Amino acid sequence: MSAAVMSMPALTSASGGVEVNHLGVNNTLVRVTGEGRYLSLPVQETADDAKINILVDGDIAETIYVRLAKSKTDYTVPFDMSAYKGRNVLLDVVTPQGRGSIREAKDDACWKGIALVDTFDVSNREKYRPAFHHTPLYGWMNDPNGMFYKDGLWHLYYQYNPYGSKWQNLSWGHSVSSDLVNWEHQPVAVTPDGLGYIFSGSCAVDKNNTSGFGDDAVIALYTSAATSQIQSLAHSGDNGATFVKYPGNPVITLESEARDPKVFWNDETGEWNLVLAHALDHEMLFFTSPDMKNWTLTGSFGQGLGAQGGVWECPDLFKLPVEGTDETKWVLICNINPDGPFGGSGTQYFIGDFDGKTFTADKDAAGNVPTKWLDYGKDHYATVSWSNAPDNRRTVIGWMSNWQYAADVPTMQFRSANTLPREMGLFRAADGEVYASCAPSPELTSLRGKLTLKNVKATIGKKGRTYALPTANDGICEILLDIDARKADKVELALSNNSGNKVVMEYDVKARTLSFDRTESGIVGFSESFPAVTVTPTYEADGKITLRIFVDRSSIEVFGNDGRFVMTNLVFPDKPYSSLTVTSEGGNIKLSNLNIYSLKVK
Ligand code: FRU
Numbered sequence: 001m002s003a004a005v006m007s008m009p010a011l012t013s014a015s016g017g018v019e020v021n022h023l024g025v026n027n028t029l030v031r032v033t034g035e036g037r038y039l040s041l042p043v044q045e046t047a048d049d050a051k052i053n054i055l056v057d058g059d060i061a062e063t064i065y066v067r068l069a070k071s072k073t074d075y076t077v078p079f080d081m082s083a084y085k086g087r088n089v090l091l092d093v094v095t096p097q098g099r100g101s102i103r104e105a106k107d108d109a110c111w112k113g114i115a116l117v118d119t120f121d122v123s124n125r126e127k128y129r130p131a132f133h134h135t136p137l138y139g140w141m142n143d144p145n146g147m148f149y150k151d152g153l154w155h156l157y158y159q160y161n162p163y164g165s166k167w168q169n170l171s172w173g174h175s176v177s178s179d180l181v182n183w184e185h186q187p188v189a190v191t192p193d194g195l196g197y198i199f200s201g202s203c204a205v206d207k208n209n210t211s212g213f214g215d216d217a218v219i220a221l222y223t224s225a226a227t228s229q230i231q232s233l234a235h236s237g238d239n240g241a242t243f244v245k246y247p248g249n250p251v252i253t254l255e256s257e258a259r260d261p262k263v264f265w266n267d268e269t270g271e272w273n274l275v276l277a278h279a280l281d282h283e284m285l286f287f288t289s290p291d292m293k294n295w296t297l298t299g300s301f302g303q304g305l306g307a308q309g310g311v312w313e314c315p316d317l318f319k320l321p322v323e324g325t326d327e328t329k330w331v332l333i334c335n336i337n338p339d340g341p342f343g344g345s346g347t348q349y350f351i352g353d354f355d356g357k358t359f360t361a362d363k364d365a366a367g368n369v370p371t372k373w374l375d376y377g378k379d380h381y382a383t384v385s386w387s388n389a390p391d392n393r394r395t396v397i398g399w400m401s402n403w404q405y406a407a408d409v410p411t412m413q414f415r416s417a418n419t420l421p422r423e424m425g426l427f428r429a430a431d432g433e434v435y436a437s438c439a440p441s442p443e444l445t446s447l448r449g450k451l452t453l454k455n456v457k458a459t460i461g462k463k464g465r466t467y468a469l470p471t472a473n474d475g476i477c478e479i480l481l482d483i484d485a486r487k488a489d490k491v492e493l494a495l496s497n498n499s500g501n502k503v504v505m506e507y508d509v510k511a512r513t514l515s516f517d518r519t520e521s522g523i524v525g526f527s528e529s530f531p532a533v534t535v536t537p538t539y540e541a542d543g544k545i546t547l548r549i550f551v552d553r554s555s556i557e558v559f560g561n562d563g564r565f566v567m568t569n570l571v572f573p574d575k576p577y578s579s580l581t582v583t584s585e586g587g588n589i590k591l592s593n594l595n596i597y598s599l600k601v602k
Contacts, residue, residue: 017116022106025099030091036116038078039091042109043164044069045412048096054079055090062191066163068095068110075413076113077139077163078120126411128554128572131476131601132447133400133417134183136173140165141416142406143260143314143382144397145172146203146220148240149389154180155240156397156418157189159200165415166407170197170225174240180395180421180443182602190234190243195250196226200260200314203240204292205388207265210272211235211292218243219292221274223259224250231261231276233292252287252295256280260314263292264387269356277334279311284334286358299358302334306348306371309339314382317354318394322434323427329362329434330354331426333374335382337403340373342534344404345381347374351426351434364433374436376536377516377568378402379555380419394424395441400555400568405527410572411554419568420444420550420557427564430541439563440548448478448597456594464583465591469495469551470598475576479549481594485509486543489586495551495577503556503571507545509586512538514545514560514567522573536565550599551577 017034032039049065061084066077081089099105122137129135140161148155153176160173172190175183190198201222209215213235220243224232230250234243252261252274262275274287274295283302287295302312316333332350340346349372352361361369374383375398383398398419401409406416422438429435452470470477485491489509496502504517515535518524524531538545538560548559553576558567582591 018114020111020114022102025102025105026095026097028093028095028105028111030093030114032081032089032091032116034116037080037082037118038116038120039081040076040113040115040117040120041066041079041163042069042073042076042113043067044072044109045074045165049168050093050095053092055092056084057088064163065168067166068093068108069113070097070108070110073109073113075165078117079163081116124413126413128409128411129414130417130552130554131473132181132599133420133552133555134175134397135417136160136414137185138413139163139415140167141173141399141414142167142401143200143399144384144418145200146222147384147386147397148203148205148218149386150205150216150218150239152178153239154178154386154395155203156183157203158418160188162188165412170199172198172220172222179446180441181446186241189240190220190222193224193245195224195230195232197224199223199225199229200382201231202262202384203387204263204265204272206292210290213237219263221251221261221263221292223261225259229257229259231258246293248293251293252276254278258285262315262317262384264317266356271356273317273356275315275317275332277312277315279313282308282312284312284315284332284359288356298356301332301350301359301361305361305369306334306350307336307339307346310336312336314384316384316396317359318385319354320394320424320426323425325428329426330359331424331436332359332361333383337381340378340381340402341376342378342532343529344378344402347380347383347398348372349374349436351436362434370433372435374438375566375568377534377557377566378532379570380566380568383419385424395421396424396438397421398568400570402529404529408526409570410523410526417555422563422566425563429539435539435564437563438559438566440550440559444550447599447602449473449600450598451595452477452598453594453596457590457592458594459588460582460584460591461588462583462585464581466579466581467594467596469576469578469580470596471576471578472598473601474553475551475578476553476599476601477551478597478599479551479580479594480547480596482544482546482592483507484544484590484592485584487587488584488589490584491589492581492583492585494581495556495579496581497573497575497578499574501573501575501577503577505558507538509543512540514538514558514565516556516558516567516569518569518571521571524572534567534569536560536567538565540564
């Protein structure tokens with residue numbers, strides 16, 4: 001990822017250009033007296049949020065929440081002052097920790113560290129910072145949002161806290177890419193307002209100016225979240241760089257919690273459709289509109305169906321052809337948290353039909369609506385697709401984490417990455433059911449560097465064979481291989497290093513499953529929910545699988561049989577995995593086309 005450098009030391013100790021006045025045990029005024037592009041704010045991860053009203057010439061211009069450092073500074077975050085140049089800026093800070101005395105309050109580490117600076121260091125030297133996945137430059141990220149493709153650029157927005165590495169101050173961060181591999185960071189696109197935080201949502205390109213905001217305007221629909229959740233609209237006349245909020249907001253209100261609107265133009269009905277997660281009712285609601293401002297509720301789907309043990313969030317709905325047939329089917333994506341397949345977050349989907357008003361799910365042979373999962377790893381959530389993608393592509397991306405421990409993973413100046421981009425398709429499996437596939441986007445082959453192992457073939461039994469993994473760029477690599485296990489019961493693939501860390505994958509030929517055990521993968525103790533074994537069905541009927549495995553500094557994505565099965569899991573090895581060991585049980589296997597590429601840092 002090309003890092004737009006705003007360089008400033010991540011840790012600042014000198015205070016400069018500010019005057020600090022303590023008013024009591026939990027209230028302090030910080031007056032900006034000097035010049036500088038950013039106000040550097042010292043953060044301590046374990047502190048509680050301080051509420052900071054930013055007063056500009058006496059009026060509250062913004063309110064932000066920051067874990068201002070108490071006993072020590074873990075890192076700093078930049079507050080951009082450029083919009084307020086030449087004006088009187090005063091921070092009215094209410095810290096959550098009441099102190100016994102003013103003297104104690106004065107000792108908080110943050111007061112010595114607050115300083116005006118011109119640059120901010122985002123060179124990101126952290127050990128577990130992904131080398132080829134999209135991540136924010138710094139700060140917290142959750143769901144991908146509002147993605148659209150236009151004029152050769154893939155726009156990716158995301159739930160973003162620019163003022164710390166935990167969930168807070170929700171805004172839409174923004175990155176663009178011409179190839180889904182190299183991401184350029186852009187300024188924050190949508191910031192909180194009087195209606196609340198900017199939660200998840202979607203964008204559409206309004207080609208026919210149905211909304212009246214201009215031909216080709218980019219329209220964002222998102223949730224404004226404060227005491228309640230309501231749906232708002234913003235429009236962009238500069239291809240998604242900046243958005244203007246619609247003064248008539250909100251455009252949808254309900255009497256119960258609903259969020260994450262997904263909007264799309266329906267060619268068949270000639271109107272806009274919108275799917276909204278009726279979170280606590282565990283269902284999706286459907287709306288229609290001629291102009292994206294006035295919406296009519298037309299249907300609902302989901303109560304009592306699929307996984308129901310968590311809130312339904314981040315929907316998507318689109319039509320895809322079923323591979324090798326003339327048939328098309330609608331796919332309804334319903335992210336759910338908790339109650340994912342291995343605890344916490346997960347992406348379930350339903351296959352069926354959509355008549356422009358409501359969705360009807362297909363039933364299986366037993367007459368039930370089956371629960372299906374897009375990815376059987378633990379770290380795949382909030383997956384939604386790009387709108388307006390070229391060549392009929394249905395390109396999706398997810399948040400590569402899990403609400404069970406997203407805020408506790410061992411990173412510091414940033415938290416979370418996206419999954420690799422994937423291309424969705426549909427296939428009919430041997431059980432007669434239609435399933436979704438998610439194959440790595442074709443652009444990802446441009447990540448390949450040196451081919452360190454080429455077209456290796458071997459017959460492997462219980463003694464096994466070990467192959468070296470690349471060492472360049474902290475061992476980041478892509479491993480491709482074919483396994484013919486028709487004569488065996490089980491095949492084990494282990495990635496390991498000499499610190500005793502390992503990830504063990506096991507293909508169970510009879511059960512037709514592939515498991516992924518990360519219980520000894522490295523650092524696992526930061527959450528009880530982290531050390532886990534995940535298992536995916538492989539759907540194949542012949543004991544043969546093809547795997548494509550992407551290993552980054554803190555994640556492994558396993559794609560099987562062109563994305564017919566996928567597992568995405570975070571791992572935090574003490575040092576990179578250095579070898580791959582393949583063994584079999586119950587008979588020999590044929591390994592072929594084993595190719596290993598070292599990957600490039602982006
Ligand atoms: C999903 C979610 C969404 C919500 C957003 C808030 O991870 O809970 O439903 O819009 O995160 O950040």
